Amino acid sequence: MIHPHIADALKVPDLVRLTDSLVLLRFESMKIYSALAAVRHLLERGTVRPGQTLIDSSSGIYAYALALACHRYGMRCHIVASTTVDATTLAQLEILGATVEQVRPSRTLELDQELRVRRVREILAEHPGHHWMRQYHDDVHYLGYQEVADRITAEFPAVPLTVVGGVGSGASTGGIVERLRVTDPSVRLVGVQPFGSVTFGSQDHHDPEAIIAGIGSSIVFDNVRHHLYDTVHWLDFTHAMSGAVSLLREHAVFAGLSTGAGYLTATYEARRHPDRLHLVIGADTGHRYVERVFARHAEALDPAALKPLEVRTPEEMTMPWSRMTWQRTPCPAPWKERAA
8 A cells, every 4th residue: 555645654553462362552653543533524524724723732642643644634733842752753843844832841740731731722812723632632532543443353353352551631542442342342441540640540649750641641631531441550650661671672562651551551461361362552662762761771670570559449559550440430520520
């Protein structure tokens, strides 16, 4: 197949067999699927017009995905970037034609996210013709993952399946599993969170090295559908790093920190449920984590010696790794009130 644009080629994931019960769904950059489908849908509905400026806040791979989608469909792109966005990504965004502004360094990821959202609102007030993509809140971002789910169904028919992935905005794990459950309601979903994320109640736990902002949040994301998740794991930086290093060492897969956290989680879940196939979502490559993660590979822990603390409520969790059976429970009312 000859692709009309590089984004159409980059969006397609590879399926890599890691063990008999573990398969990696490896993306070059996962959110390209989401951004392409969202922009195409908005253009088809007339919500946006060719050449209009699309704006959003991002900590990394969504910025790259949106810039590619804008390049693909002839849109302008403006990114309010986190302080965690690396120089390589920033250079690509600028060359792709996106305008980028990075918020000032913050003491916490919570303040970083608040600054980015505040700046987006300021820009919209100055430029009301811009369209805010709202990757964290607009369910248009679910659309692209339906195609991914259909491929999974075709590759693994009639196989007891558990999907494991970073929660993030909720669109990737949620979009894939909602589609899979149309034909197989028994598909399980295991969500991965960093400590400090408000999404599943770990906001009172501070991980000083937390840099996996893409799978957690200090603000409430409307796109997270809590009732889709069967189990939730919370991991600190060192455990996520250990998973990423182990994935490279054992399987030669160079993937990002969220994939490392997912791999460690899925390895544990596969030991508990050997009768099921565990599909790990690998959101991106490891290139933007070279200095902060892979250069520190000597500090990585032995995954075989690691296991989570089993907790019954979010209040019982403790670092460095906790696991809770979520049982497809809706978002608790107090969390909704806090969001309002």
